Amino acid sequence: PSTVMWFRRDLRLADNPALVAAVESARQDGSDVVGLYVLDDALWSRAGHNRLVYLLGSLSALDSACDGALVVRRGDPREVVPAVAREIGATEVHVAASHEPYGRQRDDAVTQTLADDDRRLVVTGSAYAVSPGRVRTGAGTPYQVFTPFRRAWLEHGWRAPAIRPRSIPWARLASDELPTAPATDARLPRAGEEAARRRWHTFLDDGLAGYAEHRDRPDLAGTSAMSVHLRWGEIHPRTLLADLAVAASDGAPSDDVTTFRSELAWREFHADVLHHQPGARTRSLRTVVPEESWARGTREDERFRAWVAGRTGYPIVDAGMRQLVATGWMHNRVRMVVASFLVKDLHVRWQRGAAHFMEHLVDGDVSQNQLNWQWVAGTGYDAAPYFRIFNPVTQGKKFDPDGAYVRRWVPELGDVPAARVQEPWRLDEPPESYPAPIVDHAVERRVALDHFARARR
Numbered sequence: 230p231s232t233v234m235w236f237r238r239d240l241r242l243a244d245n246p247a248l249v250a251a252v253e254s255a256r257q258d259g260s261d262v263v264g265l266y267v268l269d270d271a272l273w274s275r276a277g278h279n280r281l282v283y284l285l286g287s288l289s290a291l292d293s294a295c296d297g298a299l300v301v302r303r304g305d306p307r308e309v310v311p312a313v314a315r316e317i318g319a320t321e322v323h324v325a326a327s328h329e330p331y332g333r334q335r336d337d338a339v340t341q342t343l344a345d346d347d348r349r350l351v352v353t354g355s356a357y358a359v360s361p362g363r364v365r366t367g368a369g370t371p372y373q374v375f376t377p378f379r380r381a382w383l384e385h386g387w388r389a390p391a392i393r394p395r396s397i398p399w400a401r402l403a404s405d406e407l408p409t410a411p412a413t414d415a416r417l418p419r420a421g422e423e424a425a426r427r428r429w430h431t432f433l434d435d436g437l438a439g440y441a442e443h444r445d446r447p448d449l450a451g452t453s454a455m456s457v458h459l460r461w462g463e464i465h466p467r468t469l470l471a472d473l474a475v476a477a478s479d480g481a482p483s484d485d486v487t488t489f490r491s492e493l494a495w496r497e498f499h500a501d502v503l504h505h506q507p508g509a510r511t512r513s514l515r516t517v518v519p520e521e522s523w524a525r526g527t528r529e530d531e532r533f534r535a536w537v538a539g540r541t542g543y544p545i546v547d548a549g550m551r552q553l554v555a556t557g558w559m560h561n562r563v564r565m566v567v568a569s570f571l572v573k574d575l576h577v578r579w580q581r582g583a584a585h586f587m588e589h590l591v592d593g594d595v596s597q598n599q600l601n602w603q604w605v606a607g608t609g610y611d612a613a614p615y616f617r618i619f620n621p622v623t624q625g626k627k628f629d630p631d632g633a634y635v636r637r638w639v640p641e642l643g644d645v646p647a648a649r650v651q652e653p654w655r656l657d658e659p660p661e662s663y664p665a666p667i668v669d670h671a672v673e674r675r676v677a678l679d680h681f682a683r684a685r686r
């Protein structure tokens with residue numbers, strides 16, 4: 230009987246411990262491996278088009294890497310996976326652990342159904358260097374503050390990357406066709422393990438030196454663009470961490486290496502928080518302003534629509550919102566600015582913004598998206614305090630000093646000189662095609678602070 234390797238968020242062959250385990254198990258039995266991907270109707274109907282288009286690209290790449298043997302089945306994994314195991318008489322189905330609320334429930338159900346049939350779901354590794362739930366305080370409780378988490382995470386350490394099996398005895402089984410990609414106008418990055426590895430090596434060669442200084446500048450291509458590849462597991466963070474260690478010993482500036490590792494630690498921290506607090510997907514971890522502070526009804530809808538359309542009249546906010554729609558990605562600094570603007574200037578609940586992000590982001594990931602939104606909104610663990618309110622003009626001047634980022638995404642401001650590009654309303658003749666600010670930041674900042682003060686009383 231064959232062994233099943235069920236791919237989910239680990240669409241790669243390199244550094245994939247679950248795949249190694251599946252191949253070893255098959256070797257011991259002198260059998261072969263079915264590489265399975267289940268297109269889950271529940272996720273397919275909910276996920277944004279950009280993510281689906283990207284996923285299809287990544288699955289095609291994986292299929293080629295498996296010599297065309299990837300078996301795709303469409304349906305509910307709770308039924309499909311046990312059915313495939315039964316069909317080929319497999320006693321084991323190998324996976325990497327899921328830590329998101331939906332994935333955990335799904336895996337519990339699959340484990341149960343397989344067990345009823347005397348089969349096993351064998352879990353090896355996860356999408357993180359250290360599996361969520363592992364890093365604990367001395368008292369055995371989860372961390373709620375990032376810096377001590379990062380320290381404990383570094384001390385905990387991680388395994389060396391798993392060696393890619395030299396040859397894999399793929400089994401061939403009937404496969405459903407991949408569905409046609411849904412429509413999107415966004416220009417998405419190239420998908421697949423090979424594209425991930427290339428992008429990563431380009432970054433190591435050209436981007437790592439200077440990362441600490443450039444990572445906050447949306448006008449420079451100063452970041453790695455690895456988030457989408459990590460999201461789909463086309464590369465594992467362990468591989469990145471191992472390569473960073475080599476780069477450091479080869480003389481890469483320690484500031485750059487440490488900062489990059491710290492960003493990966495944020496990813497692991499957010500996954501850890503969601504692991505312990507699955508409710509954080511929809512609920513604030515802390516209440517920072519009273520319920521009635523949030524905009525409601527038509528005022529909320531109007532403001533939200535202007536934000537979504539990139540027509541708030543604040544150039545850095547509008548540039549970010551348009552970059553999101555055009556590319557399925559937004560620079561981290563700008564994600565923080567637009568999120569702060571929605572919550573603290575427009576007084577719209579973070580959940581609405583998070584849903585819009587999830588619809589468009591190609592790297593959209595429940596743990597990273599929801600907890601970063603909570604961080605900005607001040608409702609998360611170790612979040613930016615609510616009273617720290619980004620000023621979109623100051624942020625624009627500081628991180629897009631020449632206005633190149635704004636001009637790229639907001640062509641209406643193409644001719645505005647750097648001195649005014651972050652506040653075009655101060656021009657003698659502001660461009661007619663660009664909206665005036667829909668709110669006054671100074672006024673809304675006060676409103677937000679008043680709400681906050683009332684909550685504290």
Ligand code: FAD
Binds near residue numbers: 459492597
């Ligand atoms: P780099 O600067 O090259 O960083 C390297 C890696 O570190 C990233 O690929 C990512 O895995 C990790 N990282 C960097 N910043 C963060 C961070 N703030 N939190 C967690 N991990 C981080 N990231 C997602 O992967 N998916 C999301 O859905 C998502 N939603 C976000 C929503 C908001 C409101 C904010 C403020 C941030 C969000 N982020 C999300 C985090 C961050 O913006 C992206 O990971 C980053 O912009 C990806 O670009 P990069 O790979 O070039 O980053």
